[in-house]
Amino acid sequence: MNVEQRPVAGDSRTEPPRAERQTRAQEFWQRFAHNRLAIVGLMIFIIFFCIALTGLYLTSGPNPVLDPALVRLQEKLRPPFAKPNLETLGPQEVPALGVYVFGTDDLGRDVFARMLQGASVSLFVGFVAVGISVLIGIFMGGIAGYFGETPIRVDHILVACFFLSGAALAATGLIFFGGGLLMLGLAYMVYPLLTNNAPGKRPVPKWLRIVRQKAISVDTLIMRIVDIMLCFPSFFLILTVVALLPASIYNIMIVIGLTSWMGTTRFVRAEFLSLREQDFVAAARALGVSNFRIIFRHMMPNAIAPVLVSATIGIATAILTEAGLSFLGFGVPPPHATWGNILSDGKRFIFDAPWLTFIPGFAILIVVLAFTLFGEGLRDVLNPKLRERH
Amino acid sequence: MLSFIGRSIVQKTVTLFFVSVVSFLIIHLAPGEPSQVDPLNPKFTPEMVERFQKAFHLDKPLYVQYVYFYRDLFAGRSVSWRDNQSVLAKIWERFLNSLPLFIVGTLITWTLSFPIGIRAAIFRGGLYDRSTTFVAYLLISIPGFFFAYLLIIVVVNSFHVPVIGMETFGLGEAPWPSLFMDRIWHLLLPSVLGATGGIAVLSRYVRAQMLEVEGQDYIRTARAKGLPPEQVHYKHALRNALLPFVTMFGLILPGLIGGSVIIESIFSWPGMGRMAYEAILARDYPVILTVNFVSAVLVLAGTFISDLLYLVVDPRIRL
Numbered sequence: 025m026n027v028e029q030r031p032v033a034g035d036s037r038t039e040p041p042r043a044e045r046q047t048r049a050q051e052f053w054q055r056f057a058h059n060r061l062a063i064v065g066l067m068i069f070i071i072f073f074c075i076a077l078t079g080l081y082l083t084s085g086p087n088p089v090l091d092p093a094l095v096r097l098q099e100k101l102r103p104p105f106a107k108p109n110l111e112t113l114g115p116q117e118v119p120a121l122g123v124y125v126f127g128t129d130d131l132g133r134d135v136f137a138r139m140l141q142g143a144s145v146s147l148f149v150g151f152v153a154v155g156i157s158v159l160i161g162i163f164m165g166g167i168a169g170y171f172g173e174t175p176i177r178v179d180h181i182l183v184a185c186f187f188l189s190g191a192a193l194a195a196t197g198l199i200f201f202g203g204g205l206l207m208l209g210l211a212y213m214v215y216p217l218l219t220n221n222a223p224g225k226r227p228v229p230k231w232l233r234i235v236r237q238k239a240i241s242v243d244t245l246i247m248r249i250v251d252i253m254l255c256f257p258s259f260f261l262i263l264t265v266v267a268l269l270p271a272s273i274y275n276i277m278i279v280i281g282l283t284s285w286m287g288t289t290r291f292v293r294a295e296f297l298s299l300r301e302q303d304f305v306a307a308a309r310a311l312g313v314s315n316f317r318i319i320f321r322h323m324m325p326n327a328i329a330p331v332l333v334s335a336t337i338g339i340a341t342a343i344l345t346e347a348g349l350s351f352l353g354f355g356v357p358p359p360h361a362t363w364g365n366i367l368s369d370g371k372r373f374i375f376d377a378p379w380l381t382f383i384p385g386f387a388i389l390i391v392v393l394a395f396t397l398f399g400e401g402l403r404d405v406l407n408p409k410l411r412e413r414h
Numbered sequence: 415m416l417s418f419i420g421r422s423i424v425q426k427t428v429t430l431f432f433v434s435v436v437s438f439l440i441i442h443l444a445p446g447e448p449s450q451v452d453p454l455n456p457k458f459t460p461e462m463v464e465r466f467q468k469a470f471h472l473d474k475p476l477y478v479q480y481v482y483f484y485r486d487l488f489a490g491r492s493v494s495w496r497d498n499q500s501v502l503a504k505i506w507e508r509f510l511n512s513l514p515l516f517i518v519g520t521l522i523t524w525t526l527s528f529p530i531g532i533r534a535a536i537f538r539g540g541l542y543d544r545s546t547t548f549v550a551y552l553l554i555s556i557p558g559f560f561f562a563y564l565l566i567i568v569v570v571n572s573f574h575v576p577v578i579g580m581e582t583f584g585l586g587e588a589p590w591p592s593l594f595m596d597r598i599w600h601l602l603l604p605s606v607l608g609a610t611g612g613i614a615v616l617s618r619y620v621r622a623q624m625l626e627v628e629g630q631d632y633i634r635t636a637r638a639k640g641l642p643p644e645q646v647h648y649k650h651a652l653r654n655a656l657l658p659f660v661t662m663f664g665l666i667l668p669g670l671i672g673g674s675v676i677i678e679s680i681f682s683w684p685g686m687g688r689m690a691y692e693a694i695l696a697r698d699y700p701v702i703l704t705v706n707f708v709s710a711v712l713v714l715a716g717t718f719i720s721d722l723l724y725l726v727v728d729p730r731i732r733l
Contacts (some may be wrong), residue, residue, distance in 0.1 A: 059549065075670070190564060215458065248429065255433045255710040257668070260690060261440075263675060267694045268444035344557055348676055351559045374563060385560035393555035400551070 029045050046392050055405045059366035062401020076147040077384060079140030089120050091140045092361050096132035101377045103127050104135075127379045129369060135380065138361040139387065145362045146391070149277050149346045150339040156281025158335050161288025166319050168289065169296020172243035181239055183209045203340045243293070258283055259345065272356040276349060280342050295327035329406035336399030340392045347388050363388050422721065426714040433710045434703075438480050438603060441699055470495060478554050496698045504689065505704060509671070511580065512678075512685035516670055518605035522548070523612035530613070531620025534645055538625065546617065551613035562680045575599045579682045604681045608674055623655040630654075644721030660727045671709045 056062060082089045098112045104127040108118055119134050126135035186209035193202030262279055269275045299305060300323070308318050349355040351362025358365075363384040370380025422460075467473045471482045517546045536542040569577055575596075576582050582596050616657045627633065628651050637643075670701040674685040686705070693701035 061551075131496045163504070248432075251429050252436065255713045256428065256437070256706065257671075257709050257713075259675065259705070260687075260709070263691070264442060264694050264706075265444070268697075270445065340555065344555075347557050348559065351557075351676060352679065357524050364557075367557075371563065374567070381560070381563055385557065385563070388560065389552075389556050392557075393551060395553050 028298075029228040052174050056163070056401060059401040059404060061397045062404070065321070065394040065397030065399075069398055072143065072391050072394065073147070075140070076143040080144040083137055083141040083144075087312060088137075090134060090137035090140060092133065092137040094133060094137075096128070099124075099128055099132040101128065101373065101378075102132075104379050104383075108225040129366070129377075129380055130373060135366065135383065138366055139363070139383065141361045142330060142366060142384070143387075144295050145356060145360050146343050146346065146388075147363075149273065149280070149356070150279040150342040153280035153284070153342040153346075154335050154338040156278060157338060158288055158331060159235060160281070160285040162292055162324070162331065164285065165289040165292025166296060168243045168246035169293040170300060170319055170323070172241060172293075172297065172300075174242050175238035176240050176242060176245060178239045180214070183212055186212075192224060202390045232263070246289070247293075250289055253283070253286050256283070259327070259348065262345060263349065263352065263354060266354045271354070273360060274330070276346060276356060280345055284338060284341070287338075288331055291330040291334060292327055295324060295330065299323045299326055331401075331405040333399050333406065336395055340395035340399070343388065343392055343395075418725070419722075422718055426718060430710060430714060434484060434707060436482070437703060437706045437710075438483070439476075441702060442476055442479070483700070483703065486705065487700075492700045492704065493549040494693075494698050494701050496693075496696050496701075501700050501704045504701065505616075505686070505708065508684060508686045508689045511683065512687070514601055515605050515608060515683065515685060518601055519608035519612070520666060520669070522605060522609040523616060526609075527613050527616035528620055531617040531651065532624055532647075534617070535621045535628065536623030543621075550614040550618050553610045558607060558608075558611075558674070559611065559676050559680060562603070562677060565603055565607065566680075569603060573599075577603050577635045577681070580684065600681075604677050604683055607677050620655070620659070623658060624651060627655040657727060661724045664716045664718070664723060667716035667719065668709060668713045671705065671712055 027375070083092050094117060096113065096117050099108060102108075102124050104125065106124050106127060108122070108124065110118065119137075121136070124134055124136065126139060129135055129138070190202045190205030190209065193205065195365045262283055265279045265283075266276055269279070305318060308322050313322070315367060346355060346362065347364030347367070350362050351368045353368070355364050355368075356362045367381055367384040367388075370377065374381050455674060464473075471479050474482070483492065487501075490500070490502055492503050493499060494504060530546055534546045537543055566577060569575065577600060580597075580600055581593075582600075588596075628647075633646060633651055636646045641650075671686055675691045677683070678685045678688040690702065690705045692698075693705070
């Protein structure tokens with residue numbers, strides 16, 4: 025509705041609605057506020073976010089306030105709230121707070137500083153991994169749901185095979201042969217444009233009709249890819265790939281993201297299948313809105329609810345996966361401290377220095393629990409089926 | 415029915431083929447060569463590397479390696495690169511070790527989650543329901559390795575029993591009851607840990623199913639005609655709520671080989687998960703690929719069985 029129209033509507037005889045104006049967000053918030061566990065989850069999440077940001081600010085840079093990597097061998101395995109021994113420490117080595125809030129580890133590093141750094145790393149890993157998986161999931165699910173029945177012809181598959189094998193061969197060194205295949209695929213794509221041989225304008229020659237047959241629909245293809253991905257045991261696959269690739273925080277995020285998009289794809293596809301048949305999509309199409317705009321402007325906002333829920337729980341899962349990988353020794357490599365790292369290093373001293381195990385363990389537990397509760401609360405609020413029952 | 419079976423077998427074979435290709439590519443396109451594991455070892459001369467590469471077909475192009483590998487796998491001849499043992503024999507031996515964990519864990523999961531879920535659904539919104547909901551989220555959120563350490567500390571400190579490994583070493587001459595109890599104690603913690611996630615998820619699912627059925631009209635009818643509540647809950651509601659769980663028997667099949675890597679490493683349990691972990695560390699490609707292949711087969715077989723069971727149990731479904 026235009027802004028100019030509003031005063032006109034107010035002047036006319038039609039009475040404004042009696043009920044209080046309620047935006048979508050207000051309505052949403054009212055329902056969300058009923059779920060006490062979800063509110064607690066949201067609050068912990070916000071606190072954690074602030075802690076991670078301040079932690080990032082305090083522990084990074086050339087001269088951090090709290091240095092997570094500073095080794096003080098004379099101060100190792102000090103319990104929480106221990107006062108530093110000022111006689112043996114240089115002026116640079118005294119912790120900024122004047123006390124080891126969470127104690128020190130076996131190298132005398134300040135656990136509090138390491139936990140602060142680990143918070144931002146965990147958050148970063150979770151968000152980027154889920155971001156990757158949600159992007160892939162929305163893209164694949166959107167295509168499968170919207171263009172579902174569009175068939176892929178045999179020649180499409182052949183061209184794709186030409187390109188893929190050509191690129192693979194060129195990459196392995198057979199540049200001549202691979203380049204030839206690439207040119208062949210390109211020639212097939214360009215040929216109809218040059219001769220203006222658009223399908224339907226002129227009868228297709230008989231030999232071409234064989235390859236023009238419909239082989240498989242887009243929807244089937246994407247869902248089969250999802251089935252293939254679901255056959256892999258996920259943690260084992262992540263572990264294998266992370267162990268084979270060079271250790272780096274980016275590899276872990278990418279691998280977790282690439283192995284967890286299947287759920288999002290299925291949700292988005294299911295939503296799109298029902299949205300596609302609705303009137304507003306037909307109206308948009310009749311107005312000549314482009315497919316791209318229909319998908320992302322008109323349909324995606326209506327399909328985003330289950331994605332949001334699975335993304336929130338996905339962040340929790342990603343943090344747990346990263347902690348598990350760190351625990352097995354394949355996690356984020358040493359310059360970064362993560363909660364999984366601290367726990368995995370501290371488990372050798374579980375009886376002498378239990379804080380090294382318990383502090384990161386409970387930190388992971390609380391944060392993951394907050395994400396889970398928040399996600400489940402969102403699911404309750406956003407799912408109209410569950411809403412009616414209450 | 416027969417056409418459904420035929421179709422899904424064909425479909426699943428195609429999926430399996432692509433899984434085998436993808437896992438082969440992932441393993442072999444990762445940087446690093448298995449024959450270059452230890453370049454600093456003076457005994458590892460170039461001639462030896464060449465001999466290794468010849469013996470394991472590593473000098474051939476990838477697609478030839480692929481054919482060789484799966485030919486050997488199906489003929490049962492593939493050997494581990496690490497110790498030259500037959501891969502299938504190795505997996506079978508470790509599988510037998512993981513089996514008790516799997517059985518006890520599954521039993522604990524299924525016997526605990528049903529009563530919890532049903533009770534939470536019947537007394538919906540009450541204290542019991544709310545506390546089990548919270549505990550379920552807690553169990554989902556706790557990192558498995560951290561929970562393992564908590565349990566180890568509690569059990570070892572309060573019962574003074576050894577829990578690491580499959581059995582206490584050097585207990586050969588003890589009478590059989592203490593041997594038996596020893597095995598039980600060693601089995602208990604890892605299987606409880608393996609079951610926690612399952613209990614949390616399954617009990618929530620049971621609760622949701624029960625609530626779904628309790629809202630149906632025929633339940634109201636049963637209550638209205640004056641049946642005692644027990645009969646309404648357990649005879650009318652529960653029977654229909656159980657329907658989806660029959661199919662879940664198929665879906666627990668992949669758990670047979672999944673053997674948790676983390677839990678088995680903490681408890682030094684020589685099972686499947688730990689073997690897979692060691693194989694990854696040693697870049698023992700045949701073992702990694704075989705474990706992956708077998709678990710993919712189990713996933714596909716599991717979904718197939720659950721589809722079939724659904725067909726048998728629910729006469730409304732026609733595929």
